[in-house]
Amino acid sequence: MKIFSKLYTILVFLFLYAPIIVLIIFSFNSSSSTSMLTGFSLQWYKALFKDEATLTALYNTVILAVCSSVIATALGTAAAVGIDKMKKGAVRSGIMAVTNIPMMNPEIVTGISMMLLFVFAGSLVKNSAVLGFGTMLVAHVTFNLPYVILNVLPKLRQTDKNLAEAAQDLGCRPASAFFKVVLPSIMPGVITGMIMAFTLSLDDFIISYFTSGPGFQTLPIAIFSMTKRRVKPDMYALSALIFVSILVLLIIYNVAQQKSEEKTKKKS
Numbered sequence: 001m002k003i004f005s006k007l008y009t010i011l012v013f014l015f016l017y018a019p020i021i022v023l024i025i026f027s028f029n030s031s032s033s034t035s036m037l038t039g040f041s042l043q044w045y046k047a048l049f050k051d052e053a054t055l056t057a058l059y060n061t062v063i064l065a066v067c068s069s070v071i072a073t074a075l076g077t078a079a080a081v082g083i084d085k086m087k088k089g090a091v092r093s094g095i096m097a098v099t100n101i102p103m104m105n106p107e108i109v110t111g112i113s114m115m116l117l118f119v120f121a122g123s124l125v126k127n128s129a130v131l132g133f134g135t136m137l138v139a140h141v142t143f144n145l146p147y148v149i150l151n152v153l154p155k156l157r158q159t160d161k162n163l164a165e166a167a168q169d170l171g172c173r174p175a176s177a178f179f180k181v182v183l184p185s186i187m188p189g190v191i192t193g194m195i196m197a198f199t200l201s202l203d204d205f206i207i208s209y210f211t212s213g214p215g216f217q218t219l220p221i222a223i224f225s226m227t228k229r230r231v232k233p234d235m236y237a238l239s240a241l242i243f244v245s246i247l248v249l250l251i252i253y254n255v256a257q258q259k260s261e262e263k264t265k266k267k268s
Helices: 002-026 043-048 052-085 090-104 107-124 133-158 162-169 174-203 206-211 219-227 234-267
Strands: none
Touching: 002 234, 043 234, 052 090, 052 133, 052 174, 052 219, 052 234, 090 133, 107 133, 107 206, 133 174, 133 206, 162 174, 174 234, 206 219, 219 234
C-alpha cells in the first residue's frame, strides 16, 4: 500500500507541475517553436527585458499586488480581531457568511457588479474615466479580505485570551498590548494571509479585466490580448521567472516559520 500511495502522490505532483516544467524548458529554447527543442539559448530572457510594454504591465501588476495585499492584510487582521471578540450568535454567523461571499461568488459576477458600481459612482461625480488603478485596487482588496481573515482567525483562537490583559496589568495600553503581545503570536497567520493575497492579486484576470481602464493594464490582461494573435516566447521566460520567484519566497517563509517554531519549543 505504501508503494501505491507514493506512486499516486508522484503522479499527482507530475500532473500539477508537468506544464510548468515544460514551460521553463521551452523558455530556454533557441527557436520560437513550442513543440521542438532546437537548442539552449537565453534570447527570450534578453527579449523580455527589452519589451517595454510587458515590463510596464509587470510593474503595474506588482505594484497593484503589493498595495492590495498590504491594505487587505491590515483591514483583514483588524476585522479578524473584531470577529474573534464577538460572542457566538446570529450576528457573528451573519458576518462570517458575508465574509465568505467574495470567495464563493463567481468571479465574473463580482467583476461585472463592481464595474457597474464604479461606473455608477463615476456618473454621480461626472467622471467618465473612473476605471483605472484606484478601481482595481478597491476590487482586489475586496476579494483578498476573506483570505486574510480566514488565515488570521485560527491563530487568534489559538492565542491565550489572557495575554492582552496580562500586558495591560503590567502597564501597557490596549493598543500597545495588541502590537507587543497579540500581534507577534498571530504573525504567522498574518504573513500567510498577506502572501495568499499577494499571489491571488498577482494572477487575477477576470475581476481585473472588468475593473481596469485604458491607462492601467496588468500582466494577465496583456497576455490575454496576445492570445488573439500569438503569445510571444518571451512570455515563457517571464512566467518561469514569476514561478521561481514565488517558489523561493514560499521556501524562505516556510524555513523561517519552522525555525521560529523550533525556538518557541526550546523556550517553553
